[in-house]
Amino acid sequence: MEEGKDVFDRPLHPYTRALLNAAQYMSLEVVVPEEFGELPDGFSGCSYYRLCREKTDACKKPQKLQDVSGRLVRCWKSK
Numbered sequence: 001m002e003e004g005k006d007v008f009d010r011p012l013h014p015y016t017r018a019l020l021n022a023a024q025y026m027s028l029e030v031v032v033p034e035e036f037g038e039l040p041d042g043f044s045g046c047s048y049y050r051l052c053r054e055k056t057d058a059c060k061k062p063q064k065l066q067d068v069s070g071r072l073v074r075c076w077k078s079k
């Protein structure tokens, strides 16, 4: 989802931010609420789509790695 320098200090991808936020709760069991639903068969959009709180219809398209100031990020919103 994201590669490059300063990933831990300045995460650009929503999933990276969620992982870093979750790190403080590592001992808790993570349960994905049913409200997040399932992806339709053949879905080719962002692999984080189901859980992302920042998603839009644009996220239903495949996401390419983009260079954002020297960081590689797989999220169109990180431009």
Ligand code: SF4
Binding pocket: 013, 014, 015, 046, 047, 048, 049, 052, 053, 054, 055, 056, 058, 059, 063, 074, 075, 076, 077
């Ligand atoms: S592409 Fe969309 S769903 Fe995926 S991480 Fe970015 S905002 Fe969230």
